[in-house]
Amino acid sequence: MFKEERTESQFDWSMLGNLAEGRPNLGDSMNVAVYRLMQFTLRDVLIQRMGVADADRVFYEAGRKAGEQFYTHVLTKKGSFPEFVGDLQESLQKLNIGILRVELADLEKLNFTLTVAEDLDCSGLPVCGEQVCTYDEGFIHGLLTSHTGREFRVREVDCWASGDRVCRFEAHAI
Amino acid sequence: MVTVAAHYLDQLTGTVYQILRGEKPPPLQLPADYPEDEFKQLVGYINRFIREYDEFADFMYSMARGELDQPPPAGKMRVLQSFKSLQANLRHLTWKTQQIANGDLAQRVDFMGDFSTAFNEMTRQLEQAFADLQQEKERSEQLLRNVTDSIRYAQRIQSALLPAPGALASYLADRFCLWLPRDIVGGDIYCMEECPAGALVALLDCTGHGVPGALMSMLAVTGLRRLIRDEHCYSPALLLARLNESIRTTLRQDTATTPSDDGLDAAICLIAPAQGRLIFAGAHLPLYTVANGQLAQLRGDRASLGYKRSKTDFAFTSHTIELRPDLAFYLCTDGLLDQPGGPRGLPFGHHGLQQVLEAHWREPFAQQREALQDQLLAHAGTHSRRDDVTVLGWTVAAPSSQPAGGPLTASLHVPGVGHANDRSV
Numbered sequence: 196m197f198k199e200e201r202t203e204s205q206f207d208w209s210m211l212g213n214l215a216e217g218r219p220n221l222g223d224s225m226n227v228a229v230y231r232l233m234q235f236t237l238r239d240v241l242i243q244r245m246g247v248a249d250a251d252r253v254f255y256e257a258g259r260k261a262g263e264q265f266y267t268h269v270l271t272k273k274g275s276f277p278e279f280v281g282d283l284q285e286s287l288q289k290l291n292i293g294i295l296r297v298e299l300a301d302l303e304k305l306n307f308t309l310t311v312a313e314d315l316d317c318s319g320l321p322v323c324g325e326q327v328c329t330y331d332e333g334f335i336h337g338l339l340t341s342h343t344g345r346e347f348r349v350r351e352v353d354c355w356a357s358g359d360r361v362c363r364f365e366a367h368a369i
Numbered sequence: 370m371v372t373v374a375a376h377y378l379d380q381l382t383g384t385v386y387q388i389l390r391g392e393k394p395p396p397l398q399l400p401a402d403y404p405e406d407e408f409k410q411l412v413g414y415i416n417r418f419i420r421e422y423d424e425f426a427d428f429m430y431s432m433a434r435g436e437l438d439q440p441p442p443a444g445k446m447r448v449l450q451s452f453k454s455l456q457a458n459l460r461h462l463t464w465k466t467q468q469i470a471n472g473d474l475a476q477r478v479d480f481m482g483d484f485s486t487a488f489n490e491m492t493r494q495l496e497q498a499f500a501d502l503q504q505e506k507e508r509s510e511q512l513l514r515n516v517t518d519s520i521r522y523a524q525r526i527q528s529a530l531l532p533a534p535g536a537l538a539s540y541l542a543d544r545f546c547l548w549l550p551r552d553i554v555g556g557d558i559y560c561m562e563e564c565p566a567g568a569l570v571a572l573l574d575c576t577g578h579g580v581p582g583a584l585m586s587m588l589a590v591t592g593l594r595r596l597i598r599d600e601h602c603y604s605p606a607l608l609l610a611r612l613n614e615s616i617r618t619t620l621r622q623d624t625a626t627t628p629s630d631d632g633l634d635a636a637i638c639l640i641a642p643a644q645g646r647l648i649f650a651g652a653h654l655p656l657y658t659v660a661n662g663q664l665a666q667l668r669g670d671r672a673s674l675g676y677k678r679s680k681t682d683f684a685f686t687s688h689t690i691e692l693r694p695d696l697a698f699y700l701c702t703d704g705l706l707d708q709p710g711g712p713r714g715l716p717f718g719h720h721g722l723q724q725v726l727e728a729h730w731r732e733p734f735a736q737q738r739e740a741l742q743d744q745l746l747a748h749a750g751t752h753s754r755r756d757d758v759t760v761l762g763w764t765v766a767a768p769s770s771q772p773a774g775g776p777l778t779a780s781l782h783v784p785g786v787g788h789a790n791d792r793s794v
Contacts, residue, residue, distance in 0.1 A: 277468045281475065294480055296461035310457045353453065358445040360454040
């Protein structure tokens with residue numbers, strides 16, 4: 196399940212396991228620093244092995260898969276766009292992932308500008324002139340594709356690590 | 370060591386001074402051949418600062434004017450990042466407000482300090498107000514349904530007071546009855562009664578519409594029937610006079626203490642085919658006749674029945690009309706003539722009635738009824754109905770069709786018929 200060789204995705208939501216059963220004392224929450232420790236060490240090794248571009252692709256695809264699964268298994272309001280956004284905002288907040296806000300939503304052309312404040316991946320990082328939330332780009336892609344049935348191009352245009360105070364993502368349907 | 374000419378330092382000082390004073394300084398200029406040293410590098414950065422500062426100031430000014438679509442400058446200054454964040458939040462709030470305007474009152478704003486609190490309280494109150502309004506609307510709709518159901522039931526009762534469809538079949542060769550209460554029930558009612566003197570046709574237009582009008586109509590028609598059946602009064606003029614008295618006393622409108630002042634207008638016809646005549650008396654309501662396609666009007670007396678001001682000793686005029694085979698008779702309440710409509714909102718009027726009756730006089734009465742109703746609706750258009758409408762039309766059957774032992778010969782005196790105010794037409 197977790198270590199088989201594969202050429203196609205074998206991820207399933209059930210792989211997250213039963214947290215109540217597995218962690219009856221420590222519960223299902225964890226420090227953000229530990230999450231970042233895992234992500235950035237993983238990023239470090241991936242870049243060494245395959246280069247920045249490929250490492251980014253890995254994170255984007257993983258984020259997209261996570262977004263699709265999140266839409267299916269966590270979100271419950273999938274009717275209109277405002278309902279979907281409301282549900283997503285609430286879920287991201289409850290799970291301490293970030294504070295999602297909508298700056299622009301053109302439902303005709305399917306162009307969106309979304310911001311995430313206190314982003315799990317990057318808020319508080321040292322300012323280094325880089326936009327690092329590649330996983331979040333994929334995550335948003337997965338969510339929007341699941342909701343609209345259309346493919347998207349999602350790009351982070353502002354990031355804490357590049358000096359902004361919120362992460363801003365632009366998404367365009369293709 | 371870098372040596373800088375004093376005037377360059379002055380320029381630099383002047384630039385910083387201008388920025389602090391709120392002015393827009395031009396970029397610092399160095400000669401093209403100035404050496405690539407630390408001072409030239411500093412000037413480059415100062416000029417970049419001036420440019421980005423200007424762009425930031427312009428951006429802030431547009432945002433202050435509410436222009437939230439202005440793209441932010443590309444710089445990385447901390448103050449610019451904070452204002453980009455502010456712009457993002459304002460745009461998000463705009464989007465939230467648009468959702469509320471579209472009816473989604475569940476929208477909330479988080480992590481924006483006092484604004485969040487105020488905004489969320491406002492939406493909560495809006496949501497509550499809408500919920501209260503919706504509840505009130507549902508309650509009102511239920512109330513309206515109950516009242517309407519009650520009125521529809523009352524319509525059954527009022528309809529039961531109308532003559533049966535075949536009433537006076539032996540007296541009337543052809544007829545129509547167009548009865549259109551404005552509010553399901555109404556103040557118009559008509560009556561058809563056989564009597565030893567012939568057949569009586571009465572049209573009553575009582576005060577008001579809806580339920581109050583219906584109550585008055587019931588009072589009036591039962592009063593009239595009692596006069597005919599129990600007191601054997603068959604003279605149209607006498608019936609009007611006695612109905613006047615009956616209504617006034619029943620409603621205590623012959624005293625000063627009663628709160629009501631209601632009454633009616635009426636028209637009564639006694640059809641006596643054996644005598645070859647029709648006798649008409651009217652309290653404000655006229656009788657119309659059509660012969661050879663020409664409409665004529667016989668006005669009623671200018672006196673209403675039943676009101677406090679109605680004179681108890683008023684003598685109504687009896688009009689006698691000789692019956693002819695080509696003569697058609699019509700009674701109508703003022704609801705038809707007063708109905709506003711057309712491009713200028715003018716009443717249907719006598720002219721409207723004349724047009725319809727003269728155009729359709731040869732047709733069967735069922736078709737005349739349809740034509741009248743269609744013309745009324747077409748005239749009214751988008752204007753709402755102003756009053757109850759009732760129109761009766763008939764032609765008189767030849768005497769041989771009356772029941773045996775029915776109407777009397779012309780020589781037999783019938784009590785209550787024949788009056789000092791008799792007029793022949």
